[in-house]
Amino acid sequence: MNQTTHNIGFVSLGCPKATVDSEHILTQLRAEGYNIVPSYEGADLVVVNTCGFIDAAVKESLDAIGEALNENGKVIVTGCLGAKGDIVEQTHPDVLAVTGPHATDEVMQAIHRHLPAQHDPFIDLVPPQGIRLTPKHYAYLKISEGCNHRCTFCIIPSLRGDLVSRPVNEVLTEAERLASAGVKELLVVSQDTSAYGVDVKYKTEFYNGMPVKTRMTELCQALSQFGIWIRLHYVYPYPHVNEIIPLMAEGKILSYLDIPFQHASPKILKAMKRPASSENTLQRIRQWREVCPDITIRSTFIAGFPGETEDDFERLLDFLDEAQLDRVGCFAYSDVDGAKANELEGAVPEEVKQERVTRFMEKQAGISAEKLRQNIGKTHDVIIDDIVADEVGTQLIARTTSDAPDIDGLAYIDVPDKNDYSVGDITQVTITDTDEYDMHGKISNT
Numbered sequence: 001m002n003q004t005t006h007n008i009g010f011v012s013l014g015c016p017k018a019t020v021d022s023e024h025i026l027t028q029l030r031a032e033g034y035n036i037v038p039s040y041e042g043a044d045l046v047v048v049n050t051c052g053f054i055d056a057a058v059k060e061s062l063d064a065i066g067e068a069l070n071e072n073g074k075v076i077v078t079g080c081l082g083a084k085g086d087i088v089e090q091t092h093p094d095v096l097a098v099t100g101p102h103a104t105d106e107v108m109q110a111i112h113r114h115l116p117a118q119h120d121p122f123i124d125l126v127p128p129q130g131i132r133l134t135p136k137h138y139a140y141l142k143i144s145e146g147c148n149h150r151c152t153f154c155i156i157p158s159l160r161g162d163l164v165s166r167p168v169n170e171v172l173t174e175a176e177r178l179a180s181a182g183v184k185e186l187l188v189v190s191q192d193t194s195a196y197g198v199d200v201k202y203k204t205e206f207y208n209g210m211p212v213k214t215r216m217t218e219l220c221q222a223l224s225q226f227g228i229w230i231r232l233h234y235v236y237p238y239p240h241v242n243e244i245i246p247l248m249a250e251g252k253i254l255s256y257l258d259i260p261f262q263h264a265s266p267k268i269l270k271a272m273k274r275p276a277s278s279e280n281t282l283q284r285i286r287q288w289r290e291v292c293p294d295i296t297i298r299s300t301f302i303a304g305f306p307g308e309t310e311d312d313f314e315r316l317l318d319f320l321d322e323a324q325l326d327r328v329g330c331f332a333y334s335d336v337d338g339a340k341a342n343e344l345e346g347a348v349p350e351e352v353k354q355e356r357v358t359r360f361m362e363k364q365a366g367i368s369a370e371k372l373r374q375n376i377g378k379t380h381d382v383i384i385d386d387i388v389a390d391e392v393g394t395q396l397i398a399r400t401t402s403d404a405p406d407i408d409g410l411a412y413i414d415v416p417d418k419n420d421y422s423v424g425d426i427t428q429v430t431i432t433d434t435d436e437y438d439m440h441g442k443i444s445n446t
């Protein structure tokens with residue numbers, strides 16, 4: 001047996017439903033390599049699953065908790081009595097944590113806090129943070145699956161169904177594990193990040209004993225406690241996006257919004273079944289910048305959508321001028337098997353689509369270049385993605401908080417010695433030069 005296995009004592013009281021809860025917790029404990037022991041003395045910690053149905057059951061549960069505290073001292077309480085106000089804490093203030101019934105995840109979180117699961121590379125099939133395809137210093141954090149919208153160019157809802165949000169405590173537990181494993185940047189992803197929790201009516205879950213709503217703002221608040229970069233992707237422009245801008249201004253999450261606007265012509269947005277109008281969008285962008293002047297707004301657009309006239313396209317170019325977005329991508333519309341947009345009239349000829357994409361990118365390149373140029377002389381935190389050393393010298397390849405991996409620009413920094421830096425380090429850089437998409441800089445404290 002693994003020498004470092006922790007021993008858990010378990011007391012199960014109550015009805016068959018409580019027994020099922022106990023079985024779930026015990027199964028999870030074994031799956032994570034904890035050992036279940038039959039005595040208080042041999043246990044590193046005791047879980048008491050309680051009943052609170054009638055007075056006699058309450059007394060029996062409180063007595064059982066008292067006994068476990070006397071005999072062992074480290075006690076986590078779960079079950080129906082835990083949901084009855086603060087009777088447990090008042091009677092036994094020394095318990096480590098209290099949850100309600102059906103709370104396997106919360107019980108496991110409490111156990112992890114007091115007795116972290118030991119990773120044994122010879123027994124465990126996966127490392128504690130799971131298997132990841134990204135470099136060690138950043139990770140994607142998926143918060144939901146599916147989508148409730150029906151954008152006509154998209155087949156995701158037919159492939160993956162309507163929105164299903166992951167419980168917020170599960171998301172936070174994963175984030176905590178990733179942060180403990182050395183991840184410095186979390187990229188929050190979904191099909192529609194701002195819709196997080198709509199499907200579960202923003203249900204309140206418990207994480208580390210604290211109530212947290214399954215909702216974007218509350219999730220961002222909770223993620224900020226891990227002290228690592230939190231970057232939001234695929235945020236749909238709902239009004240409540242306004243709530244997270246102050247969190248950005250306070251530095252709790254990165255002041256970066258990846259928000260796919262797709263178009264600016266009301267007629268095309270309607271044909272796409274995107275509800276947002278460009279006037280509202282421009283006003284929102286202005287408000288966001290008032291609250292958080294450093295915000296970086298990234299977006300993607302589609303040129304050549306069926307029915308797009310030269311006039312519609314010109315509106316899109318005007319929008320770019322007004323919105324002054326920081327990072328932008330543009331794709332030529334193309335049919336996707338099964339998408340409603342395929343049936344729309346007014347298909348745009350291929351060469352016109354390509355010509356519009358080129359005009360779009362030329363317009364935006366000028367805006368992006370000027371926005372990047374404004375960084376010259378400014379100091380930014382950067383995260384190091386790679387270190388390249390050859391006979392010419394050593395260069396750090398890094399990203400500022402305004403740049404997401406793979407889709408945005410890079411910062412190149414020449415340094416004298418590669419041994420002073422590691423991939424994943426966050427350091428301060430003064431920008432010395434810029435081009436259309438990338439920046440060059442020097443370490444600001446050398």
Ligand code: SF4
Binds near residue numbers: 148151156157191
């Ligand atoms: S484009 Fe995005 S918001 Fe629209 S249906 Fe597809 S996944 Fe949902």
